[in-house]
Amino acid sequence: MRALLIDDEPLARRELRRLLSSHAWIQIVGEAGNIDEAQAGIEAHSPALIFLDIQMPGGTGFDLLERLDRPPRVIFTTAYDHYAVKAFEVSALDYLLKPVEPERLAIALEKIRRSTSASGQGANMPLEQLFVRDGPRCWFVPLREVSVFSAEGNYVRLEWGRERPLLGRSLTALESKLDSRRFFRANRQQILNLEHIQEVELGSGGRLYVHLRDGREIEISRRQARQFRATMGA
Amino acid sequence: MISDKTASLVHAPSRQLPNSRVRQLAYWGLQLLGWGFHFWAQASGEVVFAAVPWSKAGTLWGGVYFANVALTDLLRRVAKRNAWLEQRPGALFFRVFVGLLLVSLASFLITTWISQLVYGTPVAPIMGTFYGKLSARGQLINQFISCLLFDVMWVAIYFGLAIQRHRHRTELAHVQLGKALQAAELRLLQAQLNPHFLFNSLNSLRALIQDEPARAQQTVTHLARSLRYTLQANDEHLVTLAHELEMVDDYLALESLRLADRLQIARDIAPDALQERVPRMLIQTLVENAIKHGIARLRPGGTLGITARLASGELLVTVSNSRPMDLTPDAGGGVGLKNSAERLRLLFGSRATLHLDLSIAGQATAEVRIPA
Numbered sequence: 055m056r057a058l059l060i061d062d063e064p065l066a067r068r069e070l071r072r073l074l075s076s077h078a079w080i081q082i083v084g085e086a087g088n089i090d091e092a093q094a095g096i097e098a099h100s101p102a103l104i105f106l107d108i109q110m111p112g113g114t115g116f117d118l119l120e121r122l123d124r125p126p127r128v129i130f131t132t133a134y135d136h137y138a139v140k141a142f143e144v145s146a147l148d149y150l151l152k153p154v155e156p157e158r159l160a161i162a163l164e165k166i167r168r169s170t171s172a173s174g175q176g177a178n179m180p181l182e183q184l185f186v187r188d189g190p191r192c193w194f195v196p197l198r199e200v201s202v203f204s205a206e207g208n209y210v211r212l213e214w215g216r217e218r219p220l221l222g223r224s225l226t227a228l229e230s231k232l233d234s235r236r237f238f239r240a241n242r243q244q245i246l247n248l249e250h251i252q253e254v255e256l257g258s259g260g261r262l263y264v265h266l267r268d269g270r271e272i273e274i275s276r277r278q279a280r281q282f283r284a285t286m287g288a
Numbered sequence: 289m290i291s292d293k294t295a296s297l298v299h300a301p302s303r304q305l306p307n308s309r310v311r312q313l314a315y316w317g318l319q320l321l322g323w324g325f326h327f328w329a330q331a332s333g334e335v336v337f338a339a340v341p342w343s344k345a346g347t348l349w350g351g352v353y354f355a356n357v358a359l360t361d362l363l364r365r366v367a368k369r370n371a372w373l374e375q376r377p378g379a380l381f382f383r384v385f386v387g388l389l390l391v392s393l394a395s396f397l398i399t400t401w402i403s404q405l406v407y408g409t410p411v412a413p414i415m416g417t418f419y420g421k422l423s424a425r426g427q428l429i430n431q432f433i434s435c436l437l438f439d440v441m442w443v444a445i446y447f448g449l450a451i452q453r454h455r456h457r458t459e460l461a462h463v464q465l466g467k468a469l470q471a472a473e474l475r476l477l478q479a480q481l482n483p484h485f486l487f488n489s490l491n492s493l494r495a496l497i498q499d500e501p502a503r504a505q506q507t508v509t510h511l512a513r514s515l516r517y518t519l520q521a522n523d524e525h526l527v528t529l530a531h532e533l534e535m536v537d538d539y540l541a542l543e544s545l546r547l548a549d550r551l552q553i554a555r556d557i558a559p560d561a562l563q564e565r566v567p568r569m570l571i572q573t574l575v576e577n578a579i580k581h582g583i584a585r586l587r588p589g590g591t592l593g594i595t596a597r598l599a600s601g602e603l604l605v606t607v608s609n610s611r612p613m614d615l616t617p618d619a620g621g622g623v624g625l626k627n628s629a630e631r632l633r634l635l636f637g638s639r640a641t642l643h644l645d646l647s648i649a650g651q652a653t654a655e656v657r658i659p660a
Contacts, residue, residue, distance in 0.1 A: 063488065065496065065546070066488070066491050069494055087587075090587075111550075112586075
């Protein structure tokens with residue numbers, strides 16, 4: 055598995071590199087000392103895993119995740135910011151406290167190894183999860199659990215269970231990244247998750263009304279209705 | 289954004305007791321009532337024993353009444369303005385004694401003058417009834433002694449109460465000062481035991497152990513010395529600048545390990561300043577702020593400057609650093625700087641100052657002045 059080390063302290067990177075040397079299946083493809091270098095490194099090497107420090111000059115680890123379209127798997131390494139990592143409400147990620155204990159590292163890597171076979175986020179695969187930060191809280195949101203994406207100005211509101219976090223991208227930009235077999239542009243304002251549909255109701259003038267499992271009702275615009283029928287019929 | 293580019297961190301204490309108004313009223317109540325009693329005793333005595341009409345006795349002693357109220361109040365104002373209570377006991381006694389004589393003399397002259405106007409004789413008739421057998425000069429002397437007696441009573445009551453209250457307040461202030469200083473030092477200790485710094489240092493150390501054991505050993509020494517200095521924060525309030533700078537060097541050695549070539553250090557310390565005494569951890573706090581809020585946040589790092597020199601009876605220490613151009617709320621350093629300012633105020637009052645100058649973009653300079 056390809057991994058990138060991101061930490062502003064050279065000695066911390068050296069230490070992590072040595073600790074990882076006993077895990078031969080982890081291949082370190084690069085190091086970064088700040089989030090700009092990290093972004094470049096991730097784009098150049100597309101690692102499957104990053105070790106990410108939180109406090110760095112020029113931006114935090116969270117800032118980096120927000121910039122990435124497809125964040126790799128993340129293991130946070132932190133001296134004393136684990137409370138920040140715990141701010142993740144739902145997360146598939148882990149954190150290690152510095153100085154890193156070899157046993158804890160082994161456990162974290164084992165977790166990664168077991169889960170990667172299930173979900174790979176390759177560049178050509180559709181997006182599976184999104185990093186979302188709304189105020190002090192942040193999440194890795196599994197997209198299959200989101201019922202509706204609604205445009206709010208230049209942002210997108212996610213309807214995700216009880217949470218309604220705001221994502222800092224436009225609806226159109228998001229649409230191009232989503233799996234078109236699962237997500238459908240219902241109207242100018244909304245994208246809905248086809249797997250969350252409970253019932254479709256025919257309205258007057260050829261309009262369609264979709265009832266979702268969470269009780270929401272979405273109107274399919276007349277322009278999209280034909281394509282909706284085609285998608286659902288297929 | 290910070291609109292006031294130079295933040296003054298040391299404020300003069302301005303505490304007005306909430307019961308000051310009550311004391312003001314009590315003073316005037318006693319003042320008017322006390323001299324009123326004097327008026328009543330003298331005037332009624334004069335009417336009864338010297339058989340003069342009320343109009344004349346009332347005019348004389350009414351005039352004297354206002355003179356006494358004004359004169360003794362003047363004495364109080366002079367004592368307050370010149371902070372007589374802050375003087376040593378001998379000096380205080382001398383001032384009160386001279387003030388008493390002057391007030392009594394003025395009171396006597398006014399009594400004599402009004403008596404001359406009202407009765408055509410300098411000695412008030414009541415004096416004549418008591419000291420009729422004495423000569424005119426003897427009666428005048430007794431008129432002066434009578435004035436003096438009442439002013440002695442006034443001085444005894446007023447300064448007696450004032451001295452007692454002042455002593456009580458001084459003791460209280462002393463206790464409060466000690467407590468505030470302790471609290472400030474405790475907060476400093478908590479802030480200094482910066483866990484982020486500590487665990488990052490330990491992590492660096494772990495990296496060094498195998499590759500560079502000699503450097504690892506040095507690092508343990510720096511870390512141990514730095515921790516010990518921090519933990520002893522409440523041993524002594526003041527240390528020599530030389531000692532403080534030694535500890536700053538230990539701390540900087542650890543930061544250099546973490547920041548590597550991102551941290552440049554420039555020192556300019558005048559040798560004659562080294563034996564001056566500074567609050568323990570003061571410069572270290574400023575240096576730590578400079579790194580945390582300035583250099584560590586800059587990707588290419590920056591330069592930390594420390595200067596110290598003696599100038600016109602003051603020790604002047606500056607700690608300057610590069611900082612990010614964007615002024616985030618914590619650019620002014622937060623708790624650490626406020627705490628340092630508070631400790632300076634508690635130790636030196638208004639004679640020490642701490643300023644953080646952010647007027648130059650990309651640069652921050654903390655400047656401390658301590659009486660040498």
